[in-house]
Amino acid sequence: MSSKAMKEGFDKAPQRSLLHALGLTNEEIEKPLVGIVSSYNEIVPGHMNLDKITEAVKMGVAMAGGTPIVFPAIAVCDGIAMGHAGMRYSLVTRDLIADSTEAMALAHAFDALVMIPNCDKNVPGLLMAAARINVPTIFVSGGPMLAGRIDGHKTSLSSMFEAVGAYQAGKIDGKKLKEYELNTCPTCGSCSGMYTANSHNCLTEVLGMGLAGNGTIPAVYSKRIELAKHAGMQVMELYRQNIRPRDIMTKEAFHNAVTADMALGCSTNSMLHLPAIANECGIEIDLKKVNEISAKTPNLCHLAPAGPTYIEELDAAGGVYAVLNELDKKGLLYTDVMTCTGKTLKENLVGHINKNPEVIRPIDKPYSQTGGIAVLYGNLAPDGCVVKRSAVAEEMLVHEGPAKVYNSEEEAIKGIFGKEVKAGDVVVIRYEGPAGGPGMREMLSPTSAIAGMGLDKEVALITDGRFSGATRGASIGHVSPEAVSGGTIAYVKDGDLIAIDIPNHTITLKVSEEELAKRREEMPILKKENVTGYLKRYAKLVSSADKGAIINR
Ligand SMILES: CC(C)(O)[C@@H](O)C(=O)O
Numbered sequence: 434m435s436s437k438a439m440k441e442g443f444d445k446a447p448q449r450s451l452l453h454a455l456g457l458t459n460e461e462i463e464k465p466l467v468g469i470v471s472s473y474n475e476i477v478p479g480h481m482n483l484d485k486i487t488e489a490v491k492m493g494v495a496m497a498g499g500t501p502i503v504f505p506a507i508a509v510c511d512g513i514a515m516g517h518a519g520m521r522y523s524l525v526t527r528d529l530i531a532d533s534t535e536a537m538a539l540a541h542a543f544d545a546l547v548m549i550p551n552c553d554k555n556v557p558g559l560l561m562a563a564a565r566i567n568v569p570t571i572f573v574s575g576g577p578m579l580a581g582r583i584d585g586h587k588t589s590l591s592s593m594f595e596a597v598g599a600y601q602a603g604k605i606d607g608k609k610l611k612e613y614e615l616n617t618c619p620t621c622g623s624c625s626g627m628y629t630a631n632s633h634n635c636l637t638e639v640l641g642m643g644l645a646g647n648g649t650i651p652a653v654y655s656k657r658i659e660l661a662k663h664a665g666m667q668v669m670e671l672y673r674q675n676i677r678p679r680d681i682m683t684k685e686a687f688h689n690a691v692t693a694d695m696a697l698g699c700s701t702n703s704m705l706h707l708p709a710i711a712n713e714c715g716i717e718i719d720l721k722k723v724n725e726i727s728a729k730t731p732n733l734c735h736l737a738p739a740g741p742t743y744i745e746e747l748d749a750a751g752g753v754y755a756v757l758n759e760l761d762k763k764g765l766l767y768t769d770v771m772t773c774t775g776k777t778l779k780e781n782l783v784g785h786i787n788k789n790p791e792v793i794r795p796i797d798k799p800y801s802q803t804g805g806i807a808v809l810y811g812n813l814a815p816d817g818c819v820v821k822r823s824a825v826a827e828e829m830l831v832h833e834g835p836a837k838v839y840n841s842e843e844e845a846i847k848g849i850f851g852k853e854v855k856a857g858d859v860v861v862i863r864y865e866g867p868a869g870g871p872g873m874r875e876m877l878s879p880t881s882a883i884a885g886m887g888l889d890k891e892v893a894l895i896t897d898g899r900f901s902g903a904t905r906g907a908s909i910g911h912v913s914p915e916a917v918s919g920g921t922i923a924y925v926k927d928g929d930l931i932a933i934d935i936p937n938h939t940i941t942l943k944v945s946e947e948e949l950a951k952r953r954e955e956m957p958i959l960k961k962e963n964v965t966g967y968l969k970r971y972a973k974l975v976s977s978a979d980k981g982a983i984i985n986r
C-alpha cells in the first residue's frame with residue numbers, strides 16, 4: 434500500500450491528524466486511498482457532467498472497499514479556444530495535466546487512481562500521468578455529446594465550422610448560420626464526431642485502460658453512470674491484483690491502439706498523443722511504423738467528419754469492441770494482452786458483435802484496404818507529416834499545385850476569406866509548430882473555411898501546425914521539422930510547385946537543392962519576440978511534432 438509511507442506508524446500521527454481534518458474516519462484512513470482525478474469544470478461542455486461521473490466513481494470505489502478522494506485536473510475546450518490566440522494554450526495543457534497529476538498523486542501517496550477525462554488533452558495527459566505514476570489505475574470518461582439536428586439531418590461541430598465558410602461564400606444566410614449555432618451542440622459531452630476527444634476515449638478502451646463503452650456511451654445516457662460505478666469498483670480489483678498501467682500499456686497494446694486508430698478513422702492528433710503516451714511507458718512509436726500498420730489495416734468507419742455518422746451510432750452498432758472483433762477476424766491484433774478488467778483482450782471481446790454493418794463495415798467490405806491516417810515524407814517534410822486520408826476527397830489524393838504561403842493562421846484566414854486562394858492552390862501555413870506557434874494551434878478554421886466554401890476538392894493545405902479531429906480535406910499537418918527550427922517549410926515561396934501523393938506517402942517541394950540552399954542563406958527565420966509566460970518556457974522545451982511534441986525531460 435503506497436499510502437502506508439504517509440499514514441502508518443506513531444511518527445505519522447501528524448499526517449493522520451490532517452486526514453482526520455478532512456473528516457475521514459479511522460476506518461477510511463486504514464483502507465486503500467484512491468485518488469479520483471476529476472477534470473470537471475464549468476467552461477468545457479465535455480466536462481460539465483464530470484461531477485456526476487465523479488460521484489458515481491466514488492460510490493463504486495467505496496462499495497468495493499476503498500476510500501475515494503477527489504482532486505482536479507485543468508481542462509481546455511478546444512472548440513472554444515479555436516481560431517484565436519487561446520488555441521496556443523491547448524496542446525500545452527496535455528503536459529501540464531500530466532505533470533500536475535503526477536505531482537498530486539505522488540505528493541499524497543495514493544494507492545490507486547481513477548482518471549476522469551473527456552476532452553482532447555485530458556485523455557492523453559492523464560494516460561501519460563498514469564504511466565508515470567504507475568499505481569493501479571482505470572479510466573472513465575465523460576462520454577460523447579449527442580449529434581445536433583438541422584433540417585432533419587444530424588449535425589456536429591465539423592458542419593458548424595464549415596457553415597462559417599459557407600456563410601462567407603454566400604451559400605447560406607445569417608439566419609441559417611444562427612440555426613447551426615443553436616442546434617449543433619445539444620447536450621453535454623465531447624463533440625459528437627470521431628474528433629480528438631472521442632478518438633482517444635475509444636483508444637483508451639483499446640489500450641486496455643478503460644472498460645467497454647468508455648469511448649462511445651453518450652454522456653447523457655444513464656448507462657454512463659453505471660459505467661462510472663463499475664470503473665470505481667474495478668480499480669479496487671486492479672489494486673488487489675496489483676495490475677498497473679505499465680503492465681497494461683505494453684508494446685503490443687500500442688500496436689493494437691494504432692491498428693484500431695486506422696480502422697476507426699481517428700483524429701490526426703493521435704499521431705502526437707500515442708507517441709507521447711508510449712514514451713512515458715518507455716516505448717517508442719516511430720511514425721514509419723504507423724504507415725506499416727496502416728498498409729495492413731482496413732478503414733471500417735466513416736464517422737464525422739469523414740461521413741455522416743456519429744459516436745452515438747458507433748455505440749449502438751456495438752462500439753469499439755465490435756470494431757476490434759472485425760479486426761481480430763484478420764488476426765490484426767494482439768489479443769493476449771492484459772487489460773483493466775483483469776482479463777485479456779481476447780476474453781473481453783467475447784459477445785461484442787457488429788450490429789450495424791453500415792456504421793462498422795465488415796472486415797471484408799471496408800471503406801478502403803488501408804487505414805485512416807497516412808504519414809508522408811519528402812524534402813518538404815524529411816521527418817514526416819500526417820493526413821487523415823479517410824477524410825480526403827478521392828480527387829485530392831494525388832495533387833500538384835502552386836503554394837500560397839502564410840506565416841500565421843490569422844493571415845491564412847484573411848487570405849482564404851479574401852478569395853486570394855484559387856482552385857488548385859496548396860495553402861501553406863507555417864510558424865504554427867510546437868515551438869514556433871508556440872503551442873501548435875489547430876487549423877480548424879482555415880480547413881473548414883476551405884471545405885465550407887466548396888474548395889475542398891481543389892485546394893490542399895499544408896502546415897507545421899496541427900488539425901482538429903473535425904478537419905477534413907487534403908489537410909496535411911505536423912510538417913517536421915517545423916519552420917522555426919529551419920525546416921524546408923520556412924523556405925517555400927508563393928508559386929512554388931508542391932506535389933502531394935498520399936497513396937505513395939510523398940510530399941515534394943519542386944524547388945532545386947541549389948535554390949533551396951540559396952534561400953537558406955537569404956531568408957530569415959521568423960522568431961516571435963513577444964512570447965511570454967508559460968508559452969515562453971514551453972517553446973524552449975518542446976520537441977518536434979514527429980516525436981509527439983513531448984517536453985524533453
Ligand atoms: C473542437 C474539437 C472538435 O475537439 C477539436 O479540437 C478536435 O481536436 O477534434
Ligand SMILES: [Mg+2]
Nearest residue numbers: 511553629901
Ligand atoms: Mg482538439
